[in-house]
Amino acid sequence: MSQPVLLYPSKPDKVYLFGTCLVDLFYPEAGLAGVDLLEREGIEVIYPQDQTCCGQPAYTSGRNDEARAVAQAQLNLFPGDWPVVVPSGSCAGMMRHHYPKLFEGTEDAEKARKLAARVWDLADFLVNVCQIKLTDTGEPVTIALHTSCSSRREMRVADSGPALLRQLNNVTLVEPAKVTECCGFGGSFAVRHADISGAMANDKVAALAQTGCDRFLSTDCGCLMNLTGVAEKQKTGLSGEHLLSFLWQRSQSNREV
Amino acid sequence: MSQTREDTSQQGHNSAINFQPQVTSALANSQLRGNFDKAMTGLMHKRSSAFADWDLDALRDLGQAIRQRALRQLPDLLEQLERQCQANGIQVHWARDGDEACRVITEICQQRQAKTVIKGKSMVTEEMELNTHLEQRGYSVLESDLGEYIVQMAKETPSHIIMPAIHKNTAEIADLMHTMTGVERREDAHYLTDQARQQLREKFMQADVGISGVNFAVADSGTLCLVENEGNGRLTTTTPPCHIAVTGIEKVVPSLTDIAPLLSLLTRSATGQSITTYVNMISRPRQPGEQDGPEAVHLVLVDNGRSDIYQDDELAQTLQCIRCGACMNHCPVYTRIGGHAYGTTYPGPIGQVLMPQLLGLEQTPDFASASSLCGSCGEVCPVRIPLPSLLLRLRREAVDGDKTRPSTVPGHGSKRSGLESLIWRFWRIVHRHPLLYRQSTRLASQLRALSPKRLGGWTRYRSAPKLAKTTLHSAMNARSGRQQP
Numbered sequence: 001m002s003q004p005v006l007l008y009p010s011k012p013d014k015v016y017l018f019g020t021c022l023v024d025l026f027y028p029e030a031g032l033a034g035v036d037l038l039e040r041e042g043i044e045v046i047y048p049q050d051q052t053c054c055g056q057p058a059y060t061s062g063r064n065d066e067a068r069a070v071a072q073a074q075l076n077l078f079p080g081d082w083p084v085v086v087p088s089g090s091c092a093g094m095m096r097h098h099y100p101k102l103f104e105g106t107e108d109a110e111k112a113r114k115l116a117a118r119v120w121d122l123a124d125f126l127v128n129v130c131q132i133k134l135t136d137t138g139e140p141v142t143i144a145l146h147t148s149c150s151s152r153r154e155m156r157v158a159d160s161g162p163a164l165l166r167q168l169n170n171v172t173l174v175e176p177a178k179v180t181e182c183c184g185f186g187g188s189f190a191v192r193h194a195d196i197s198g199a200m201a202n203d204k205v206a207a208l209a210q211t212g213c214d215r216f217l218s219t220d221c222g223c224l225m226n227l228t229g230v231a232e233k234q235k236t237g238l239s240g241e242h243l244l245s246f247l248w249q250r251s252q253s254n255r256e257v
Numbered sequence: 258m259s260q261t262r263e264d265t266s267q268q269g270h271n272s273a274i275n276f277q278p279q280v281t282s283a284l285a286n287s288q289l290r291g292n293f294d295k296a297m298t299g300l301m302h303k304r305s306s307a308f309a310d311w312d313l314d315a316l317r318d319l320g321q322a323i324r325q326r327a328l329r330q331l332p333d334l335l336e337q338l339e340r341q342c343q344a345n346g347i348q349v350h351w352a353r354d355g356d357e358a359c360r361v362i363t364e365i366c367q368q369r370q371a372k373t374v375i376k377g378k379s380m381v382t383e384e385m386e387l388n389t390h391l392e393q394r395g396y397s398v399l400e401s402d403l404g405e406y407i408v409q410m411a412k413e414t415p416s417h418i419i420m421p422a423i424h425k426n427t428a429e430i431a432d433l434m435h436t437m438t439g440v441e442r443r444e445d446a447h448y449l450t451d452q453a454r455q456q457l458r459e460k461f462m463q464a465d466v467g468i469s470g471v472n473f474a475v476a477d478s479g480t481l482c483l484v485e486n487e488g489n490g491r492l493t494t495t496t497p498p499c500h501i502a503v504t505g506i507e508k509v510v511p512s513l514t515d516i517a518p519l520l521s522l523l524t525r526s527a528t529g530q531s532i533t534t535y536v537n538m539i540s541r542p543r544q545p546g547e548q549d550g551p552e553a554v555h556l557v558l559v560d561n562g563r564s565d566i567y568q569d570d571e572l573a574q575t576l577q578c579i580r581c582g583a584c585m586n587h588c589p590v591y592t593r594i595g596g597h598a599y600g601t602t603y604p605g606p607i608g609q610v611l612m613p614q615l616l617g618l619e620q621t622p623d624f625a626s627a628s629s630l631c632g633s634c635g636e637v638c639p640v641r642i643p644l645p646s647l648l649l650r651l652r653r654e655a656v657d658g659d660k661t662r663p664s665t666v667p668g669h670g671s672k673r674s675g676l677e678s679l680i681w682r683f684w685r686i687v688h689r690h691p692l693l694y695r696q697s698t699r700l701a702s703q704l705r706a707l708s709p710k711r712l713g714g715w716t717r718y719r720s721a722p723k724l725a726k727t728t729l730h731s732a733m734n735a736r737s738g739r740q741q742p
Contacts, residue, residue: 019729019730019733021688023729024698025698025702025725025728026723026724026725028725028729028732031729031732031733032729032732032733035733047729047730047733049691049695052691052694058684058685060630061658062649062651062652062654062658062672063658063681064659064661065659066682068661069685070684070685070689073688073691149629149633150632153632153633181589182633186628186629186630189626189628189629189630190714190715191712191713192623192714193623194713194714194717195280195281195284195714195717196284196627197629197714197718198714199593201718201719225722226719229715229716229718229719229721229722230718230719232719232720233718233719233720
């Protein structure tokens with residue numbers, strides 16, 4: 001049956017940030033931008049230092065035992081009743097939609113279910129919970145957005161990226177052909193089936209380049225690593241960054257409106 | 258790339274499906290990739306326009322409910338179907354596997370002293386390699402669906418379950434028909450279709466037996482429902498004196514009222530049509546006083562592994578499939594490698610879920626992993642088969658990856674390697690110990706100049722990912738002013 005709809009909470013005083021391991025190692029500026037944006041909205045961000053990884057790499061490799069062990073280590077890090085915001089779609093999807101299945105029938109089932117219901121995609125949270133208003137302080141720029149499959153089909157928040165970017169007056173948002181198609185990342189898929197993944201990634205980068213955009217953005221660090229890697233290898237001159245980094249840069253010099 | 262029937266003998270496979278080399282050659286074939294890209298893009302647009310005015314979520318809920326209800330009552334419905342068909346004068350046969358089904362069909366042909374058989378499209382007969390079986394016993398077998406006719410002429414197998422010859426473009430078909438049948442070589446789809454129709458028309462009149470598939474079998478009326486666009490299905494099932502319908506046992510539904518929603522979903526999902534040109538509802542052989550129709554109708558109910566799949570509640574959802582092919586049309590992997598690369602009767606996402614269960618995980622070692630889990634297949638499935646979840650289940654089965662849930666699929670554990678287990682154990686230790694994690698990630702950031710520039714398949718297409726100067730953990734720690742342990 002259709003997925004149950006979770007109601008957005010009212011805007012809280014505090015949130016937990018689950019940074020994700022990819023942001024931690026490769027895109028910390030995206031995590032920090034998320035924190036800056038949330039703090040500007042008057043929300044205190046708690047970052048539990050004991051967090052590591054949501055467990056997704058093992059889970060999508062069929063290694064549920066290892067995934068559960070690592071996910072279990074995250075379950076106790078968010079004791080308060082505040083929302084847990086995540087700056088990457090697939091990790092948010094793992095916690096929201098897969099934790100309940102992963103822990104089903106174990107003694108942590110209830111805890112996992114309760115945590116899952118508090119997990120939000122950070123960009124979606126800015127739009128629908130914070131109802132953020134952005135003022136553009138940058139030069140005119142043309143931007144293409146790649147929304148991750150997890151954000152689109154699992155978290156169902158594909159409209160949040162465009163909703164944020166449309167608030168920026170000097171940003172022209174262009175849409176690549178086959179916008180809903182996967183970029184070919186898929187975690188271990190990119191290594192186990194490197195040629196298929198490479199073919200998909202090449203096509204996605206070509207579609208992004210064809211829009212004539214100055215830069216592309218993504219809401220998911222896996223997609224971002226994949227697409228910027230291809231663009232760089234092919235020396236297309238096309239660069240990409242995380243949506244949150246871009247949003248913060250574009251709107252940071254005017255604090256409160 | 259083309260795949261001949263000899264390459265794909267599936268029953269009694271002694272070695273695993275050779276997926277990787279087939280993928281490599283498919284990806285290198287720009288003609289093939291162009292053909293699939295064009296065809297699948299068109300089919301996606303057609304489907305989305307066909308559903309534009311529908312509450313698709315509600316309709317898919319209904320489709321799922323109908324199929325799940327039917328499967329819950331499957332044993333009873335099959336017995337009811339048998340009784341109703343027999344009451345209508347249809348002779349019913351049961352076949353445990355493909356070989357038994359082939360034997361049953363051969364015996365019917367023998368009894369009728371048949372020489373020529375004409376076939377409508379049927380994937381279950383592809384599954385059991387019926388054509389090869391009959392030809393080896395001296396019968397002449399002709400496929401009458403245009404796509405199947407082309408594929409048979411080329412001595413290939415279907416590359417798509419709905420559009421068997423979709424891997425070929427008009428120029429390739431013109432060449433083939435010119436070479437094989439001597440018609441003028443013209444790259445004109447209308448001309449070629451017309452020529453094929455003329456060639457086939459005569460054969461319908463001469464055939465002793467017509468063999469067709471079944472889209473839905475209705476238990477309470479004993480009706481066999483068959484959809485098609487070329488009229489070849491109607492000719493196959495009415496012109497020869499004997500009609501043999503072959504179906505997997507999962508295709509049964511309780512009553513005629515279930516058919517309308519399923520048809521609405523099937524034809525729109527498959528080809529973007531509101532309805533197919535022909536919808537055949539077959540319920541009995543020719544009655545006294547009637548002018549048309551076969552004098553004998555047989556129904557062969559084929560299990561071929563389906564009862565085993567039925568035993569597991571989660572995997573039984575595989576049997577909800579109504580064979581529309583939408584999961585293939587929307588799959589970015591299928592679109593790039595085409596149906597033949599899979600080397601099995603059913604390609605694409607449903608094939609990746611079904612074939613490992615039918616053939617065993619050790620025979621299909623790459624099937625569950627050959628997906629980015631993008632979710633497109635699950636999103637379009639008209640009966641809501643959770644294909645990505647089932648792929649995850651098979652990945653778990655392949656490595657016996659969950660102690661709390663026993664593996665049940667044949668060949669489970671066949672992909673569990675000692676080296677990978679060791680890597681995962683290491684990964685688990687690092688990520689279960691926050692201090693160790695922070696120390697190792699911080700060290701990695703500090704030593705980032707030493708990180709490898711080549712990373713196997715990843716850097717074949719991409720530059721290596723670059724570690725940031727500091728981790729988010731360190732940055733947040735500095736920000737909060739707390740001392741990191």
